[in-house]
Amino acid sequence: MGPGETTTRTRRRAVPWVLLGLWVAVLAVVGPFASKLADVQHDRAVDYLPASADSTQVAKIEDRLPGGESTELVLVYHRDGGLSAADRATAARQVADIAGREPLTAPPKGVPSRDGTTLMYPVASSAPGTDEKKRDAFVDDVRDVARSANGMDVEVGGPGALATDASEVYGSLGGPLLYTTVAVVAVLLILIYRSPLLWLVPLAVAGVADYLSMGVAYGLHQAFGTTISGQSSGVMTILVFGAGTDYALLLISRYREELRRVERPYDAMRQALRGCAPAVLASSGTVAAGLLCLLAADLNSSRGMGPMGTVGVLCALVAMLTLLPAVLVVLGRRVFWPLVPAFGSEPRQRRSLFAAMGSSAGRRPLTVLVGGAVLLGALAVGALNLPGSLKQEDSFVDTPDSVAAMETLARAYPGQGTQPITVMAPTDRAGAALAEIRHHRGVAGADPGRSGKGWTEISVTAKGAPQSAAETATIKSLREDLDRGETEGSYVGGPSAQQIDLQDTNARDRLVVVPIVLVSVLLILIALLRSLVAPLLLVVAVVAVWGAALGIGGLVFGPLFGFEGTDPGLGLLSFVFLVALGVDYGIFLMHRMREESLNGSEPAAAALTALRTTGGVIASAGLVLAATFAVLTNMGLVQLVELGFVIAVGVLLDTFLVRTYLVTSASVALRRKVWWPGRLAREPQPPEPPETRPAPTVAVG
Structure with a gap:
């Protein structure tokens, strides 16, 4: 061995250790920022509301008023047999105690129900302001005071209590x-690796990537004011572990293959990265591009989800293409124990499930294609059974105290408003606005509240029950009436108005974001696959998966899970994630199919070989990704359960039906047309027979 070769080997041995050192340095820098992410995570209504809506303007103006945002509660006193004089005295004493402890915006007034079983006291304080911890402390303090007494039920509800329970x-x-x-x-x-050590490596690297993503997300918030909510932070973690583990599965699978052909782990890893890195980079880039399309959304929560999800995917990508290879090379072949891939050995041949699936798709491709399309279409019909828009009190899986209070109010005050509507009017027009509101046919009462910074707050009680059709009509007509004449410039907000704005803005965002996602993903696929037909096939497939997954949700959300509504943002978020992640797997399959075609395989053989060689890895990756999103179904909020369920089901449909059967059968049926108009779409020309070639010209002279 010469000195040059010795130097090269020494450098190669040093590369993994240098990478590990760089990662230690990066984590040391990122650590202080990662720990601060929870401090900038907010779940107030204004953090989820549409940027341009009336309810958002109301929330922002409230922040500027003396004391900041008002925390509104409703104390509910109830006895089935009717409240006694002693019960009412106890309620009055408790409310007075609360007023003595907390600075309230107005003296509380009790409102008895007609049947005499219930007494409610609306209570509001601006002392907590925009500080969520102070708000929660205020709510907890009120709950400590308002406890059951002498068999009387006491519950604390209202927007502030709902926000605290959600927080x-x-x-x-x-x-x-x-x-x-x-x-x-x-x-x-x-289960996948059947090794006592190997599984720890990608899991630990994913944990490092998650820590890195937290630091980067905090930096984005500080630099650009990116909205960080509990929902977006949770989804970022899911994406880091789900997508990161997928990339690890692909890399480790290719690395295992190379270790049988290449003697040294460092050289085997170089070959593995050279083989799978382009597909991993292309797929992660497509996912990131799809998620960034959410920046076009007007809804704060959706717009903030885009950068957060992108950070998760890219941090997972960087970790899996740098830190994971370094750790694997340092550990050497023994990391695969007991199934160590020896140099020069052949993998044990086993009957492949995906080879059998591919064979069935290859024999009758049109039959398989039509049957699968009919099945997906039938499942998509279930989306018509999705329950209506989710109300605030129906957004919890379990029933917290705030929801129990709202349910008690709904029974005791049927058809009556029990949740305030907030109107913000310019102070110089507040008198005209108050008169207009009090004469409005859907309004039961209105009282002026705080004033400051040129604005006056008016608390309005509607005749209709919260989030009923009657109250919705009242809010919409109030907005129309107050937006003209002497009251122009007033805003109508509050919890019910926020729900209306959420629904309207989600409908708008779907019309804007969905086409952007489709066009962006399609253009990226065209550039990657150098074809029009193959990208269209993949995009149509993932859209069909999205519809079928929503349809399955419609079949189980109400009848099986007992959910009373559907989150307004479910359609858009599930579409973006399923399209981006579904195309991700499509790239793995099509990339291998194109590689086989370039190597001279016939179209049908290329499609079946691609499925046989990548099917197992894609199936493992799909199971991991579906399982990570399924974790959301164990959380306490209906919107998270619905989002996790639809994405998990969609990933499974994409992995085991669309990717294995429909895309493969379509590729077999289309043959070379799947690569149109690229050069792979043209039939190769056979060489010209020697006897037909013209004789060479001989110069005479």
């Missing part, structure tokens, strides 16, 4: 979500 659920997501995700991925990796 408690979001606050509990971090630990349980992370631990459950890690446990699920660990179990799947142990």
Whole structure:
């Protein structure tokens, strides 16, 4: 061995250790920022509301008023047999105690129900302002005072209590979500690798990537004001572990193959990266581009989800293409024990499930294609059974105290408003606005509240029940009436108005974002696959998967899960994730199919070979990704359960039906046309027979 070769080997041995050192340095820098992510995570209504809506303007103006945002509660006193004089005295004493402890915006007034079983006291304070911790402390303090007495039920509801209960659920997501995700991925990796050590490596690297993503997300918030909510933070963690583990599965699978052909782990890893890195880079780039399309959304929560999801995917990508290879090379072949791939050995041949599936798709491709399309279409019809828009009180899986209070109010005050509508009017027009509101046919009462910074707050009670058709009509007509004449410039907000704006804005965002996602993904696929037909096939397939997954949701959300509504953002978010992630797997399959075609395989053979060679890895990756999103179904909020369910079901449909059967059968049926108009679409010309070639010209002279 010459000195030059010795130097080269020494450098190669040093490369993994240098990478590990760089990662240690990066984590040391990122660490202080990652720990601060929870401090900038907010789940107030204004953090989810559409940027341009009336309800958002109301929330922003409230922040500027003396004391900041108002925390509105409703104390509910109830006894089935009717409240006694002693009960009413107890209620009055407790409310007075609360007023003595907390600065309230107005003296509380009790409102008895007609049947005498219930007494409600609306209570509001601006002392907590925009500080969520102070708001939660205020709500907890009120709950401590308002306890059951002498058999009387006492509950605390209202927007502030609902927000506190939601914040408690979001606050509990971090630990349980992370631990459950890690446990699920660990179990799947142990089953896939059947090794006591190997499964730990990608899992640990994914954990490092998650830590890195937290630091980067905090930096984005500080630099650009990116909205960070419990929902977006949780989804970022899911994507880091789901997508990161997928990339690890592809890399490790290729690395295992190369270790049988290449003697040294460093050289085998170089070959593995050279083989699979282009597909991984292309797929992660497509996912990131799809998620960034959410920046076009007007809804704050959706717009913030785009950068957060992109950060998760890209951090997972960087970790799996740098840190994971370094760790694997340092550990050497023994990391695969007991199934160590020896140099020069041949893998044990086993009957491949995906070879059998491919053969069935190859024999009758049109039959398989039509049958699969009919099945997906039938499942998509179930989307018509999706329950209506989700109300605030129906957004919890379990029933917290705030929801129990709202249910009691709904029974005791049927058809009557029990939740305030907030109107913000310019102070110089507040008198005209108050008169207009009080004369409005859908309004039961209105009282002026705080004033400051040129604005006056008016608390309005509607005649209709919260989030009923009657109250919705009142809010919409109030907005029309107050937006003209002497009251022009007034805004109508509050919890019910926020729900209306969420629905309207989600409908608008679907019309804007969906075409952008489709066009962006299609253009990227055209550039990657150098074809028009193959990208169209993949895009149509993932859209069909999205429709079928929503349809399955419609069949189970109400009848099986007992959900009373569907989150307005479910359609858009599930579409973006399923299209981006579904195309991700499509790239793996089509990339291998194109590679086989370039090597001279016939179209049908190329499609079946691609399925046979990538099917197992794609199936494992799909199971991991579906399982990580399924973790959301164990969380306490209906919108998270619905999102996790639809994406998990969609990924499974894409992995085991669309990718294995429909895309493969379509590729077999289309043959070379699948690569049109690229050069692979043209039939190769056979060489000209020698006897037909013209004789060479001989110069005479």
